Amino acid sequence: MSAAVFSPYLPALALLLCPVFEAAVGTSAGERCVYLDGARHLDAVGLSQDGDVVIGALFNAYILPEALDLSFTKELGNQPRDRKVAGSIPGADSANCLHGWVSFQESPVQWAQAVVFAVEEINRNPSLLPGVRLGYRIIDSCTRHPFTLRAAMSMISGGNGTCETTRPVKLIIGDVSSTQSIILSKSLSPLHVPMISYLATCACLSNRHEYPNFFRTIPSDAYQARTMAQMAKRFGWTWVGAVVADNDYGLLAVQVFQEETKNTGICLAFVKTLFREKLAKDVDRAASAVQASSARVILVFAWYVDVEVFLTELVRRNVTDRQFLASEIWSTSGRLLSNPQLYTIAQGTLGVAIRSAPIPGFEKHLRQLHPSRYPQDTFLRVLWERTFGCSPLRNSSSDSQSGPPPCSGTESLEGVQNGVTDVSNLRVTYNVYLAVYAAAYALHSLLACTAPNRSDPSLTPGCSSPDNITTEQLLEHLKLVNFTTQLGEKFYFQDGETPAVYDLVNWQRGPRGTLQYVPIGRVEGSQLIINESAISWPGDSNKVPVSVCTAECSPGSRKAIKKGLPVCCFDCLPCAEGEFSNISGSSKCHRCPPEFWTNSIRTACVPREVEYLSFNDTMGITLTTVAVFGAVTTAAIAVVFVHHRQTPIVKANNSELSFMLLLSLKLCFLCSLVFVGKPSPWSCRVQQAAFGISFVLCISCILVKTIVVLVAFRSARPGSAALMKWFGPGQQRGSVLLFTCVQVMICAVWLSLSPPLPNRNFGIQGSKVIIECMVGSVVGFSLVLGYIGLLAAICFLLAFFARKLPDNFNEAKFITFSMLIFCAVWIAFVPAYISSPGKYSVAVEVFAILASSFGLLVCIFAPKCYIILLKPENNTKKFLMGKTQ
Template sequence: MSLQVLLLLPLSVLVLLLCAVCGAGMGFSVVEETLQEKCINLDASQNLDGDGFYQDGDVIIGALINVHNLAATPDLSFTRKTELASCVGTWSLCTDVFGRIIFYKRVLNFFQEHSVHWVQAIVFAVEEINRSPSLLPGVQLGYHIMDSCSRYPQSLMATMSMISGGNKTCGTTRPAKVIIGDSSSTQSILLSRTLSPLQIAVISYLASCPCLSDRQMYPNFFRTIPSDAYQARTMAQMAKRFGWTWVGAVVADNDYGRGAVQVFEEEIKGMGICLAFFHTLYREQLAKDVARAATTVQASSARVILVFSWYVDVEGFLLELMRRNVTDRLFLASEVWSTSAYLLANPQLYTIAKGTLGVALRSVPIPGFDAHLQQLHPDRYPDDEFLRTFWENTFSCSLTKSTSKAFQNALPPCSGRESLEGVQSPFTDTSHLTVTHNIYLAVYAVAHALHSLLACTPQNNSDPKIKLKCSSLDNITPAQLLQHIGQVRFTTRSGEEFYFQDGSMPPVYNLVNWQRAPDGSLKYVSIGQVDENQLIINESAISWPGDSGKMPVSVCTSECPPGTRKAIKKGLPVCCFDCLLCTEGEISNSTGSIKCYRCPQEFWSNSFRNECVSRETEFLSVRETMGITLISVAISGIIITATVAVIFLYHKSTPIVKANNSELSFMLLLSLKLCFLCSLIFVGQPSLWSCRIQQAAFGVSFVLCISCILVKTIVVLVAFHSTRPGSSGLIKWFGPGQQRGSVLVFASVQVAICAIWLSVSPPLPHRNFGIQGSKVIIECTVGSVVGFTCVLGYIGFLAVVCFLLAFFARKLPDNFNEAKFITFSMLIFCAVWIVFVPAYVSSPGKYSVAVEIFAILASSFGLLFCIFVPKCYIILLKPENNTKRFLMGKA
């Protein structure tokens, strides 16, 4: 209990509690006798006999109704004795621009007309029971209804007055045997703990804190409303259903609000839902708390706000948000304001409150209650202070017994002909009875328990060995009544069975949605229900906030789409995360995935990383641009080579063709054609035969080509050296037969190398998964690196020898020195293949094949152009130089 409560709690109450606890051995009768006979003044700070509404009877039911919302703050300066402020405030006259009276309002506190509705529920239920021939026959129930003022000091003082039977004159009123109330969980906790030693039952109609379900802590507490645990669980289920993972909370700063948030946080564990913020509203500093909460809501990305608070506090909060133009939030309303007619009737809230989803108490009709309300009149209940105030508010007239002289003087007197018949107002509307029905049930629960007590029959126990003590009207004790209330079970007038489940009502709720009516006002519409833990919602009937009509998205971070994974942000709740794209070769095919999964080897992730697809096979295809280009160049080389061969064949009898050893020239042209042709084998999808043939064909073709050039070079050297004295025999030793034999010998060495290579470790087609992840590179492995090196090495060896010999013969006296052109051709050839090696090793996939083809074509064209283009130039364009005299340099 807070310091303020201790300061405001009269010392006599503490003395009573001390006596009750310490004197427990004497039994409750001693305490009751003290209360009844010695007339202890339990509310010494002020006499409360004249407050509230009292109706005498054989058994008195005490009731606490928060008719006023807030009492004035007491003076805690400690300069004088602290007195509790009255719940009744002053009135302020409001006029229009012409000076006419418009309305009157409380300055210090707020009069709640719906609470008068609740008061009349008690009056109606007691009168109905007193008229019943079957329930409590011969017993007249009475009631003592007092204003709790929505604050625990006033609530506790009123309770002390009711259970003591009054303080002005002993015996003027009977003490209450049971207390119905209070509306607040905090006040109910205080009452239960205070009255527990006295074994006086407390039956609340609106206190829903889950903490009050603890029967060890609150054995004398009962309620006709379900615990907030079910309500908070329902809201958590709604958040999960609609995908709201980032939810804010604004609650009353009491056990009702804090208890609801605690249950909500427990429910959302493991659901992936987080609480974005948590603010409390304390009524004594409401303006400050509302401003602070509104600032947080405005800055937060949460679009769904959980609100557990009294409707007056909710109004202040919503109006502050409206003032800041924050109108795109959806509010989850607790049962205490989800069906508030006061809020629904406020035009300032039409925009911001549209779309509100709420958990509402089940509405049950009370037969005859509407007629009772329409027949109300202050003359019928002259002692009902609450009805008099309501009457003056409704008809803007003054009754002679008005408690406020300022108000009485400001209004014209009532004529006495005022009537509620035909008046359309929330007070006379009995179509949605929720809390009113809870109060009605509480009165009937007391009546049935009292009936059981007087009839000596257990209500829900069939064991004949268990007998309850009988009692009579003269010696009924609160302890006996408490025992019977816990076992009460009866059928209501609507045909439903009523009983207490751990002191509470079984959880049954309606789900409501605030929607625009045709006239632009707000109304709540039922969109579903909650029965035990089953949530039933008609989503198509929901009207969402805003003009778009779409369900709001309330997340800290939007769920990671397929193809990404969650990465928790350090220091933030689990609902706040980054979405990282899955790496290549990994996928996530569901929304909100926390990890990515590796695709099987034959598959790869698509561009969206949400599906494994078959890897694309890659090779140098005849259908792609690069393959077509290389094939075109190779075919061009073949055509050019064939054209040169035709030219040479046509002019084979000319000196320039004869001088260059026509037989070797034709063999060289044939080998060049084979070089161009072998490049075509490299294009296309590698297969077993293509992998084996391409390298062998390449090696043999080039060796044959280089061998022809080498022999031609040797012939040039021998021919010029044979002109020297004593050297005429050289040409005989290297005649046409030796030349053809030399070419075959040089070529046979390469054939032998290729044969050994292909037989020991031949090249094979291979599916390479490691070069480009999304593609399968189909390539030919070299098989034996040694074999491939030997093939290239032998070609290189012949080319180097040929280059050196041609280099030595480049300055021989001749107008057409073929050795000079051979030197250039070998220089190009060697340069191409020297560059080829690093380029081939570093090129991935099909590009390595393209590099090899390019090297074959470049070197082949180099040999073709350097050796044969000069000759073709003379044959075709300079025929006058195609003479032996010119070639010998004698022209």
């Protein structure tokens, strides 16, 4: 393996080996201890204070350049760097981050001072660790894991960058990054060294099996990712883009967001990553994705320095109509808020922020900071150079003219407002403060410390000796930490985690046009509390931005997923007949209850229109009129026959059967009226029985009349005179009665066993409910129709045989025509009845009844009425007999 791989870890190895080497050969460290690479004094970039127990802390005061110079045209020591910063640090030529730090951050200086303030406060507290003096060792982690690991190894081994040894730290507070914390936890876990992070939020670190020595005073990313998912649901954002850091912090946050929004209709339009070593290329790619996407809401999980570059690129492209969801790492960044270039694009940003809490006395501590009080604090010296433009290490007698001039010593942070002195919203700083107190309470428990007893002044407080404590013991006691903060809140670790509490902030324009973040809600556990009226949306709009792949389907339609696309990209299809959707964005349509049907726009169910053959509609009126006309016509013919009952033509055609036939035809016309109107149990029974009996009576009369004609002509032959005696008037009436009784019996059995009943038919016409009479027994209905058809067929055959009998007025010929019409009508009735929907099937049956009745009436009685009324001269016996001869 190449030396380049080992180079980040060699100083730590040297620090570990120097004391051993010195003891082995009996020489001084100054003569024999050597470094194996050029990173001398790396662990001297920070500040420290000795104590009985020392805790370590890692902060990233410096950040790496966006891209390293990999041209290999220069020596590493000649990489570009900030001379103003590096020049004031001893050994800076070799101790810098990869020989070229480029930016100094003010916020980590405040975080480091939170450790100093908390340790001094604890050392003054007689009730917490009495008799034990806490110390600290703070080192810059330089934003990358090789430096984090080297600094951590230096602290736990007791090295201090000068080949001298100090007291090893028992606990490390840090690191800022999730990736660095993962590496550090895995490296320190075999040594049982506990670590408390104040800003590492990766959900993966919650795995106690993988990271048993890891604790944190900031909630897991899982909670803020869920919070952002809840906000997306609340505001209806279903099409969201994501720009995240290319590390565990960003990638796992996106994973949690996707899991939380699963099956909710929320999709990620794109996921673009930002990696600092190739930031320019990644920013260009991410900005292009944002510009090309229809997503108007962008989720951003990245370090605030990288976010600044990304937003600046969007401004350059004039992409200003996006709603950003900010993670806690940049949602309250003063650097971004004070950047005038971002005023337009960043306005309206919604962010999840680490909850803010005050630290009493901390502002006074910061205002009184001076390099003379902390001469070893390299962070403070650099801050002094940046703030006052002078070097606190130089004096007027210095021969060197390079670098900033020497300070006068009267400089003070009183009245200075910057990222260090601003204590209006202590977020990460308060997490650091809590981490120090958690370590102190764990030590207090481990050392079995006793508090002062005012009732017994002779009992002095104190703790057991801290010289023999081990990191493994401290780790176990850290799990049991439970104390009340100065704000009266309970603090404890639950599997290394703290309860999720966040502030929700909104970036708004201030009175002077600058950006400021305004609290608009909070998160407590899974509860999301938002004051929507306090939100300022992008573009000073009072409307919630719309971010959807496809606009929500309107009521009356449903979503249809497009194949190969995310679930939030869909088509809107109208609901089918009988189905409705009464809300926007419905994924399915619901079927209406049986008695209801959808309205024309498929948004609600309305009662179905009841339909039957009514006396009020046109068809019902027409059929009723025709039926009444037929009955009146039949009655009129009967009157004519009664009036001319003594005439030969009436007598010659068996007047008694003729009157019975007229009566049955009148019943046929009238029975059709029972089919019109709303079906009821009695009407359903009556209509079929009346129809069947009336027509059998009618056909029976015609059949007997046909038989009489045949018998009459047969009896005229020699030897057949007695034939007429056997079929006289009594036998004729009895035959009609017999034929009719058979039908009456069929109807009686049918109506008693399975009668026709009214039924509400929902399946014929969707928007209508058809009220119709069901036949009940199909066998019964078939027997009724079959019996009528049988008599009609026999009558037709007999009449057909008698059609050519010699007679001036051969009634058999007219009966033949009438039976032909009757059979044709009822043969056509069957398919028409079956194929007609709803009330039209009833209309077909009524029409068949009327058509066949008119056919019989016209064919049999029209010729007779013609002679009676228009040719009375032919209504004589002589005329009838003359034709017969």
